[in-house]
Amino acid sequence: xxxxxxxxxxxxxxxxxxxxxxxxEPAISTVSDVLCTRLxxxxxxxxxxxKRSVLRKERSRLLPERDVRAPVPSRRGELFYRxxxxxxxxxxxxxxxxEEPLSVLVFGAHFDDCEVRFGGTATKYRELGHEVTLVCxxxxxxxxxxxxxxxxxxxxxxxxxxxxxxxxAEYVAFDNPEGELRPSIDNRNEIIELIREIEPDLVxxxxxxxxxxxxxxxxxxxxxxxxxxxxxxxxxxxxxxDYNPVxxxxxxxxxxxxxxxxxxVIDIDGxxxxxxxxxxxxxxQMYEWLPYNIGMLDEVPETETERREWLxxxxxxxxxxxxxxxxxxLKDEYGEEHGSQVTYAEAFEHCEYGGDLTxxxxxxxxxxx
Ligand SMILES: [Zn+2]
Numbered sequence: 001x002x003x004x005x006x007x008x009x010x011x012x013x014x015x016x017x018x019x020x021x022x023x024x025e026p027a028i029s030t031v032s033d034v035l036c037t038r039l040x041x042x043x044x045x046x047x048x049x050x051k052r053s054v055l056r057k058e059r060s061r062l063l064p065e066r067d068v069r070a071p072v073p074s075r076r077g078e079l080f081y082r083x084x085x086x087x088x089x090x091x092x093x094x095x096x097x098x099e100e101p102l103s104v105l106v107f108g109a110h111f112d113d114c115e116v117r118f119g120g121t122a123t124k125y126r127e128l129g130h131e132v133t134l135v136c137x138x139x140x141x142x143x144x145x146x147x148x149x150x151x152x153x154x155x156x157x158x159x160x161x162x163x164x165x166x167x168x169a170e171y172v173a174f175d176n177p178e179g180e181l182r183p184s185i186d187n188r189n190e191i192i193e194l195i196r197e198i199e200p201d202l203v204x205x206x207x208x209x210x211x212x213x214x215x216x217x218x219x220x221x222x223x224x225x226x227x228x229x230x231x232x233x234x235x236x237x238x239x240x241x242d243y244n245p246v247x248x249x250x251x252x253x254x255x256x257x258x259x260x261x262x263x264x265v266i267d268i269d270g271x272x273x274x275x276x277x278x279x280x281x282x283x284x285q286m287y288e289w290l291p292y293n294i295g296m297l298d299e300v301p302e303t304e305t306e307r308r309e310w311l312x313x314x315x316x317x318x319x320x321x322x323x324x325x326x327x328x329x330l331k332d333e334y335g336e337e338h339g340s341q342v343t344y345a346e347a348f349e350h351c352e353y354g355g356d357l358t359x360x361x362x363x364x365x366x367x368x369x
Contacts, residue, residue: 096243096355098201098364102130105200107191107222108250109181109214110143111136111156111173112282115163117250118204119275120268120319121346124368126167127271133170133198136160137187137218142178144289153178155284162281166274181213183220191225193238200245202365203354207249209257222247226353246365247354251322251347262347263357264366265329268319272344279315280308290314319344333369 104125108114114122114134122132140156141149157173164171174190181187195203205222206215226247232240251260268275279286287307291297301307323330323345331339350357357365 096201097361100130102202102365102367103198103200104130104132104202105135105195105198105204105245106132106250107135107137107203107205107218109137109206109212109218110178111140111160112163112279112285113206113215113250115275115278115282116315116318117206117252118346119278120271120344121266121348122169123167123271123274124266124268126169128367131170132167133172133200134160134164135194136171136173137221138176138178138181138214139173140178144284145292147284152284156282159282159284163278166278166281179214181217181221183217183224188221188224188228189235191221192229192235195225195229195245196235196238196241199241203245203247204250204348205247205351207252207254207260207349209254210252211254219249223351223353226351244355246357246361247351248348248357249351251349253318253321260347261349262326262329263350264362265322265326265333265345265347266366266368267323267330267334267338267342268344268346269342272316272319275319276308276311276315280311286311286314316344319346322347 102125104122106114106118106122108117114136118134122134125132139153141153144152147155160171160173172194174187176182176187203222203226206219208216208219208223210216210219227244228234229241230244234240248264249260251262253260287300288297291300299310301310320343323342326345326347327339327342329347330342330345333339334342355361363369
């Protein structure tokens with residue numbers, strides 16, 4: 001209270017309140033009501049200034065939110081607006097200011113999900129020396145047509161380790177039955193404990209609307225863990241985090257209830273071959289189960305070399321499609337010339353339940369632009 005105006009507010013409002021109390025005027029119920037009522041009839045210059053300020057605040061409080069919102073000219077403006085809106089209505093979700101090396105944690109439902117949706121970006125993080133941990137929420141025991149159970153689960157785990165070794169990432173796998181993942185409290189608590197142990201700056205997972213129940217429940221579980229990692233009495237044996245990690249959704253092509261609306265689009269042209277090398281390790285998926293499941297098993301070549309040459313036919317179109325679909329975002333990020341020449345992209349959308357993605361931490365969390 002060091003400005004003359006604020007001193008005046010305190011002095012005047014207390015005098016006025018005592019008068020109000022003594023007369024018990026029923027129409028006046030708050031300090032601001034008192035000030036508005038009094039100041040409307042007061043014309044000295046200092047009081048005129050304060051009157052305008054109080055009336056402006058009162059008016060903005062009464063307006064519906066959509067009318068208060070200023071025009072949003074850019075994606076960064078949109079990020080700022082979201083942060084501002086959240087500050088008014090939700091617990092404050094402070095993401096810490098990250099320090100290098102970053103810690104990045106990616107939750108996929110199945111053993112190839114992280115690589116398919118995040119492989120190029122994971123490679124970029126590792127090239128810059130950041131830590132990447134890939135998580136598979138299920139054990140891989142079901143997705144096949146002539147194998148299953150522990151044999152298939154062990155095979156999938158070995159494929160995952162081989163894929164992660166291309167970029168030096170860690171792989172964590174939970175022993176939940178594939179195809180039967182449950183959005184249970186036990187599974188949520190396991191995720192909370194893992195996030196607390198890893199202390200990630202960034203968490204990625206599926207969007208909540210997806211064709212596969214394991215994808216949907218992975219998303220549900222990770223979203224449910226987001227805020228809870230900061231609550232000391234939840235999983236009290238694991239020290240809680242004093243920040244809420246920034247969380248983003250992995251890309252997909254589903255359109256209902258709305259298509260992916262990315263906050264970050266990344267050029268992975270230089271990492272596409274490494275991403276394909278990682279996918280190539282998943283023999284049981286890329287060359288057996290997935291071709292069988294979509295009726296093109298007879299197109300899969302026999303030899304390793306032929307298969308690696310064939311693999312882009314299946315997986316390039318996805319990332320080429322993201323680059324075309326999010327061309328304007330790529331131009332915003334990289335400039336007109338670079339952005340218009342990107343062939344392959346990965347795109348990620350901020351999840352509101354994790355920490356805030358701000359202009360300040362975005363530059364540190366996505367150090368690729
Ligand atoms: Zn999957």
